[in-house]
Amino acid sequence: MTDARTMDDLRWPDGFLWGASTAAHQVEGGNVNSDWWQREHGHLPGPPVAEPSGDAADSFHRYPEDMRLLADAGLNSYRFSIEWARIEPEEGFVSRAAIAHYLRMVDTARSLGLEPFVTLHHFTNPVWFARDGGWLTDASVDRFARFVEAALPVIADVELVCTINEPNMVSVLADPAVGFPSVGLPPGVPAVTDRLIAAHRRATELVRGAGARAGWSVATQAYQPEPGAESVAAAYGRSREDVFLDAAEGDDWIGVQAYTRTRIGPDGPLPIRDDAERTLTGWEYYPPAVGEGIRNAWARAGVPVYVTENGIATADDARRIDYTRGALEAVARTIADGVDVRGYLHWSALDNYEWGSFAPTFGLIAWDPDTFERRPKPSLAWLGEVARTGLVH
Numbered sequence: 001m002t003d004a005r006t007m008d009d010l011r012w013p014d015g016f017l018w019g020a021s022t023a024a025h026q027v028e029g030g031n032v033n034s035d036w037w038q039r040e041h042g043h044l045p046g047p048p049v050a051e052p053s054g055d056a057a058d059s060f061h062r063y064p065e066d067m068r069l070l071a072d073a074g075l076n077s078y079r080f081s082i083e084w085a086r087i088e089p090e091e092g093f094v095s096r097a098a099i100a101h102y103l104r105m106v107d108t109a110r111s112l113g114l115e116p117f118v119t120l121h122h123f124t125n126p127v128w129f130a131r132d133g134g135w136l137t138d139a140s141v142d143r144f145a146r147f148v149e150a151a152l153p154v155i156a157d158v159e160l161v162c163t164i165n166e167p168n169m170v171s172v173l174a175d176p177a178v179g180f181p182s183v184g185l186p187p188g189v190p191a192v193t194d195r196l197i198a199a200h201r202r203a204t205e206l207v208r209g210a211g212a213r214a215g216w217s218v219a220t221q222a223y224q225p226e227p228g229a230e231s232v233a234a235a236y237g238r239s240r241e242d243v244f245l246d247a248a249e250g251d252d253w254i255g256v257q258a259y260t261r262t263r264i265g266p267d268g269p270l271p272i273r274d275d276a277e278r279t280l281t282g283w284e285y286y287p288p289a290v291g292e293g294i295r296n297a298w299a300r301a302g303v304p305v306y307v308t309e310n311g312i313a314t315a316d317d318a319r320r321i322d323y324t325r326g327a328l329e330a331v332a333r334t335i336a337d338g339v340d341v342r343g344y345l346h347w348s349a350l351d352n353y354e355w356g357s358f359a360p361t362f363g364l365i366a367w368d369p370d371t372f373e374r375r376p377k378p379s380l381a382w383l384g385e386v387a388r389t390g391l392v393h
């Protein structure tokens, strides 16, 4: 048990956002015009996919109920993404119906007292964009900017907009010929990184023009050097994380997405220790990772920080609460040290399609696979109480 007296001392700034996050492809279902859907069904190249997204959580239709559960629990924010493949299913055709759908989501969030936090790009692309080279071609920057311009009506009443989710993961995964190493990540692809930064700048200009605050969210890996491996860790983190945090200097905010750590030895990333607890994604159970991500983001970008994702894949909801408690303690320590942290949005609102499989369950809310009936977990009530009281017990 954590000492409640210590926890009572945690302080959260006024107006702190307490929320949960999702991404369109992972919860909506039926996202047939996206590159991921095509990959899931073998129509586009890529590593094998264990199971397709199918109807996912059917949140495309059930988002009002999902948002209501979050609001009723006590949360005051919901982060979701809009799906480019729905808004522009063919190059140059903009679906007014899709725009209207996402606008309804924004309105629904507002009517429930949830601050809508809108992501413009969360991993998936329209299939036409992917077939024509995706982010491996220079045309990607203009294509993305054109999509953002078309989507501006959605954010007319939105304050916080994430241009691109985890551009560092987009870059490290951009070259289909490069497989995943057994430990760590492939390096970022420099030309893709450059295009993502250019696309982010174009989107930021458009988003600011629409009156919202723009930033992007980086997957922070808490690179921890073993003694003597400091320069190895610095070099390792450069193309995989730091270049994206540095690019956020001058943005309106920076998003931190943290799950675990990576220890770095003299030859690079080290395997997880045999005695370490692992989550359902195989990652080390390491709640303080988020604090390290926040500190690195703050040191590099120097702009207000939002934790836009943090959570754990587990079938044991009590362990989810333990993890989140540990993570919130780490967040609070950064605030006590003077870091301008303005929100904590848990990953994820719902159990969802974890890029190839539904097995790693990250959600505060489960659902019946046949009926889609929502089943909130105790962790949702727990986080809602933290949001309402500020107390982390």
Ligand code: BGC
Binding pocket: 023, 026, 165, 166, 169, 219, 257, 309, 347, 354, 355
């Ligand atoms: C992504 C999510 C993903 C989560 C857990 C982040 O990398 O933004 O889409 O589900 O981590 O793996």
